[in-house]
Amino acid sequence: MSAQQTTDSIFSQLEAYGHQKVVFCSDPHTGLKAIIAIHDTTLGPAFGSTRMWTYRTEAEALYDVLRLSKSMTYKCAIAGLNMGGGYSVIIGDSRRDKSEAMMRKFGRYIKNLNGEFITSEDVGTSPRDMEYIRMETEHVTGIPESLGGSGDPAPVAAKGVLMGIKAAVREMYGNDTITGRSVIVQGIGHVGETLVKLLREENAKVYVSDINEDRVRQVSKKYGAEAVSNNSIFDIDADIYSPCALGATINTQTISKLKVGIIAGSANNQLQDEDEHGKMLLDKGILFAPDYVINAGGIINCYSELQGFSKRRTMQLTENIYEATRNVLKLSKAENISTIEAANKIAEKRIADIRKVKSTY
Numbered sequence: 001m002s003a004q005q006t007t008d009s010i011f012s013q014l015e016a017y018g019h020q021k022v023v024f025c026s027d028p029h030t031g032l033k034a035i036i037a038i039h040d041t042t043l044g045p046a047f048g049s050t051r052m053w054t055y056r057t058e059a060e061a062l063y064d065v066l067r068l069s070k071s072m073t074y075k076c077a078i079a080g081l082n083m084g085g086g087y088s089v090i091i092g093d094s095r096r097d098k099s100e101a102m103m104r105k106f107g108r109y110i111k112n113l114n115g116e117f118i119t120s121e122d123v124g125t126s127p128r129d130m131e132y133i134r135m136e137t138e139h140v141t142g143i144p145e146s147l148g149g150s151g152d153p154a155p156v157a158a159k160g161v162l163m164g165i166k167a168a169v170r171e172m173y174g175n176d177t178i179t180g181r182s183v184i185v186q187g188i189g190h191v192g193e194t195l196v197k198l199l200r201e202e203n204a205k206v207y208v209s210d211i212n213e214d215r216v217r218q219v220s221k222k223y224g225a226e227a228v229s230n231n232s233i234f235d236i237d238a239d240i241y242s243p244c245a246l247g248a249t250i251n252t253q254t255i256s257k258l259k260v261g262i263i264a265g266s267a268n269n270q271l272q273d274e275d276e277h278g279k280m281l282l283d284k285g286i287l288f289a290p291d292y293v294i295n296a297g298g299i300i301n302c303y304s305e306l307q308g309f310s311k312r313r314t315m316q317l318t319e320n321i322y323e324a325t326r327n328v329l330k331l332s333k334a335e336n337i338s339t340i341e342a343a344n345k346i347a348e349k350r351i352a353d354i355r356k357v358k359s360t361y
């Protein structure tokens, strides 16, 4: 399904993705235009971040939130968390349109869901915004540490991605050492920058690219990474491509150009079409560490916050991403199926098993 097709029928889309509920939030006074999508609550309340982005059309925003919320269901399931999947998007320019009133109004919409949806920060939102939402509802995480929260989940997300990269490197090269391996990090925001730091600490060769040229200059200088233009990243011969910006960067066109052995990054929904592009990567021998398996560190951080935050427990759960990734890669190899299909199988099995557990009083 494409963003264009999403204009056809909202209900047929919800049925196709298997969503339980979608809430449209409109408040002309603050300029809030948001969509909250609740995909599946079998394992627990729907958990998902809030993204603020300049969507070209409302259909594009709906398409994004439906895909993101579905992958949260799978992400929580495979990370072993007792949470369901949801997501929300706010349509607008986070640098220009965001205000305290807008975020608090949005918090009111979350409050009215009575705990069915719990949110955290994402692209275009920050711990400060979560603090505003917290003024209206308790169903928010990622609030600043000074307020008793777990703070920015991005560094933990980056740590989890590193675990996923190591598991993939082990599968491909026989050991998980990343010293001397070359990695292209596309998007050096909250997660990307920490990932660059972690990779450089282990002496990997790192290429960085971003649409924000100032950041490219700063980050490359700070960590000794090589700056590359956003247009040329698919021409670089490297071991690993790590997409840490937005989704759908892996498509028919980019797969034909890619010269890497592994794809492993933080961006959600990296494959433009799961079935088609997952299979193309399998056929081309490129090892794809499924995004929702390896970027679960952020949600693990937020989950810990709900349970009474413990840094140690958060790190243990995040380190488990290494084993979770290995299990996915092993199943993919054993059944000769794409890695995303293998991950989906493992996640769906857990949801089905727990649904049965909950079916009796």
Ligand SMILES: NC(=O)c1ccc[n+]([C@@H]2O[C@H](COP(=O)([O-])OP(=O)(O)OC[C@H]3O[C@@H](n4cnc5c(N)ncnc54)[C@H](O)[C@@H]3O)[C@@H](O)[C@H]2O)c1
Pocket (backbone or CB within 6 Å): 121, 122, 123, 124, 153, 154, 155, 157, 186, 187, 188, 189, 190, 191, 192, 209, 210, 211, 212, 215, 230, 244, 245, 246, 247, 266, 267, 268, 295, 296, 297, 298, 299
């Ligand atoms: N923050 C988290 O805890 C977390 C957790 C899991 C997954 N993710 C996902 O990881 C990705 C990055 O998250 P973040 O929090 O670092 O966001 P961010 O907004 O801090 O950083 C994103 C960066 O990507 C750049 N960018 C945007 N479009 C680009 C493009 N076309 N090409 C190159 N660069 C581009 C931006 O300029 C920015 O520097 C997102 O897809 C997000 O959903 C984030």
